[in-house]
Amino acid sequence: MVQPTTGSATSASQTLDTSPLLEFDKVGLEYPFEGSMRRIIDEVSLSIKPGEFVSFVGPSGCGKTSILRMVSGLSPAPLGEIRYRGKPITKPLNNVGIAFQNPVMLPWRNTIDNVMLPLEIVQPYKGQFRQKKAEFVHMAQDLLATVRLQDFQKQYPWQLSGGMRQRASLCRSLIHQPEILLLDEPFGALDAFTREEMWSMLQALWMRVKCVSILITHDLREAVFLSDRVFVMGPRPSSIIYEEQISLPRPRTLEMELSDEFNHYFSNIRRHIHHN
Amino acid sequence: MASSNFERFLKSKSAGFILPLIATILLFALWELAVIIFKIPEFNLPSPTNILKAGIEFAPQLLANSIRTLWTTLLGFFLAVIVGVILGFFIGYSKFAYLTLYPLLVAFNTIPKAAIVPLFAIWFGANAIPATLTAFLLAFFPIAVNVALGLETVEPEMKDVLQSLGASQVETFQKVGWPHTLPYIFASLKIAASFAFIGTVISESVASNAGLGYLIVQATSDFNIPLAFAALIVLAIMGVILYGFFIYLEKKVIYWAR
Numbered sequence: 394m395v396q397p398t399t400g401s402a403t404s405a406s407q408t409l410d411t412s413p414l415l416e417f418d419k420v421g422l423e424y425p426f427e428g429s430m431r432r433i434i435d436e437v438s439l440s441i442k443p444g445e446f447v448s449f450v451g452p453s454g455c456g457k458t459s460i461l462r463m464v465s466g467l468s469p470a471p472l473g474e475i476r477y478r479g480k481p482i483t484k485p486l487n488n489v490g491i492a493f494q495n496p497v498m499l500p501w502r503n504t505i506d507n508v509m510l511p512l513e514i515v516q517p518y519k520g521q522f523r524q525k526k527a528e529f530v531h532m533a534q535d536l537l538a539t540v541r542l543q544d545f546q547k548q549y550p551w552q553l554s555g556g557m558r559q560r561a562s563l564c565r566s567l568i569h570q571p572e573i574l575l576l577d578e579p580f581g582a583l584d585a586f587t588r589e590e591m592w593s594m595l596q597a598l599w600m601r602v603k604c605v606s607i608l609i610t611h612d613l614r615e616a617v618f619l620s621d622r623v624f625v626m627g628p629r630p631s632s633i634i635y636e637e638q639i640s641l642p643r644p645r646t647l648e649m650e651l652s653d654e655f656n657h658y659f660s661n662i663r664r665h666i667h668h669n
Numbered sequence: 670m671a672s673s674n675f676e677r678f679l680k681s682k683s684a685g686f687i688l689p690l691i692a693t694i695l696l697f698a699l700w701e702l703a704v705i706i707f708k709i710p711e712f713n714l715p716s717p718t719n720i721l722k723a724g725i726e727f728a729p730q731l732l733a734n735s736i737r738t739l740w741t742t743l744l745g746f747f748l749a750v751i752v753g754v755i756l757g758f759f760i761g762y763s764k765f766a767y768l769t770l771y772p773l774l775v776a777f778n779t780i781p782k783a784a785i786v787p788l789f790a791i792w793f794g795a796n797a798i799p800a801t802l803t804a805f806l807l808a809f810f811p812i813a814v815n816v817a818l819g820l821e822t823v824e825p826e827m828k829d830v831l832q833s834l835g836a837s838q839v840e841t842f843q844k845v846g847w848p849h850t851l852p853y854i855f856a857s858l859k860i861a862a863s864f865a866f867i868g869t870v871i872s873e874s875v876a877s878n879a880g881l882g883y884l885i886v887q888a889t890s891d892f893n894i895p896l897a898f899a900a901l902i903v904l905a906i907m908g909v910i911l912y913g914f915f916i917y918l919e920k921k922v923i924y925w926a927r
């Protein structure tokens with residue numbers, strides 16, 4: 394599958410390295426059900442370039458969360474394979490950032506210590522944690538400022554709102570400069586206004602690190618706003634039934650949501666969801 | 670107005686101290702009155718003042734035996750914490766250990782410990798060892814179960830986050846499992862501490878040469894009922910102090926748990 398390069402900042406800055414970072418090769422999924430195997434994902438083949446932001450949308454239960462778990466290696470693909478830099482993923486990758494709909498934080502750590510958790514575990518940060526503590530604190534403060542949490546560093550999770558916890562957990566998922574960012578409906582539990590604010594913040598965070606990002610969402614506007622490409626999955630047993638390249642320039646603004654181009658993308662995707 | 674003042678008092682720190690104190694004093698006053706009014710003989714139910722008198726008269730014996738009971742209890746309890754945490758860790762983290770050990774533990778826990786004490790006495794003699802062991806046996810089970818429960822209830826998302834960072838089992842335990850389990854451990858320590866006391870006293874009253882349990886048995890066979898009651902009250906006081914100590918420690922250590 395050859396993708397035309399778009400005029401977006403992402404692909405322009407990646408002129409040297411356009412070989413796929415992630416390749417899905419006939420990925421399938423089935424679970425035992427009443428004595429036989431029930432097919433959840435029929436076949437998914439696609440590839441994702443370095444620095445690309447992609448979204449998966451599709452009906453509930455079609456296997457989106459499962460795809461994230463397969464990419465992360467938490468539950469490797471049972472059928473077919475997913476390759477990361479050419480190597481099949483068979484165990485948890487360790488340079489991944491993850492955020493879920495439920496923004497889990499450690500209640501015994503304040504915001505900044507929660508954000509810094511990955512630095513205590515992932516190399517090379519782990520080895521330098523003592524010497525470079527001040528520098529790391531600065532990194533965390535920088536990220537927190539991007540999501541406007543600079544005044545809440547010392548607060549504990551129960552002293553934050555749901556949206557604030559989600560912003561902190563986004564910072565945590567990015568602080569160790571992961572090569573892959575996995576987001577499973579991270580804004581699903583937030584109100585419409587907060588959600589739109591979060592899109593801009595996520596975009597700002599992502600544009601600083603430019604890692605491959607995979608977003609699962611039920612919100613088509615969210616998918617269009619944030620992604621370079623949107624994959625639409627069909628009902629079970631699912632496959633990719635449609636793919637839309639989003640060529641809006643970055644950074645994208647909330648005003649763009651009113652543009653014809655944005656709505657063109659939006660209605661294309663929506664039509665394909667409704668046809669199935 | 671008056672009711673709002675009262676509610677404010679209920680929320681204040683001193684209420685948790687003043688109210689039980691008043692209740693205790695009232696209880697003793699009622700007790701004293703009942704003994705006087707119904708003319709209850711001393712060898713059935715001594716009055717609080719008589720108990721106090723006996724307590725003062727036999728203060729040296731009470732002190733020596735309390736110390737013996739206290740250290741055997743604490744030693745048994747300490748062993749229970751170590752073994753309980755380690756066992757709980759295995760049961761919580763390893764499916765194999767869970768399947769193998771948990772049924773055994775449950776079966777063992779249903780054995781009435783009082784029935785084992787005579788065996789201990791035969792094996793180790795009438796000394797501090799049976800008491801320590803009984804305290805240990807009663808106390809380790811709630812600790813092990815709570816540690817395992819704490820480890821099991823870590824949010825799956827948090828486990829995923831750590832695993833995807835490449836954290837080892839030990840790191841996961843250190844960063845998430847252990848702190849998450851602390852509130853469960855403290856809950857169990859409070860129960861286990863009282864259990865350890867019960868274990869020690871049971872054992873002392875069956876097979877020992879000292880301790881409050883031993884003192885109570887001796888005093889009753891001498892018809893010195895006030896002394897037996899004084900020993901009981903000392904036991905209750907030690908239990909409350911230990912319980913209070915754990916509540917204090919809990920507030921210090923897991924200040925973040927609401």
Ligand SMILES: Nc1ncnc2c1ncn2[C@@H]1O[C@H](COP(=O)(O)OP(=O)(O)OP(=O)(O)O)[C@@H](O)[C@H]1O
Pocket residue numbers: 424425433452453454455456457458459460
């Ligand atoms: N451990 C499991 N055992 C059996 N079936 C499972 C298991 N995990 C998931 N499934 C099935 O796989 C399918 C896909 O699940 P998944 O969580 O990936 O869906 P999803 O697309 O993320 O849905 P949603 O949008 O509702 O979050 C579901 O139909 C579910 O029943």
Ligand SMILES: [Mg+2]
Pocket residue numbers: 457458459577
């Ligand atoms: Mg899902």
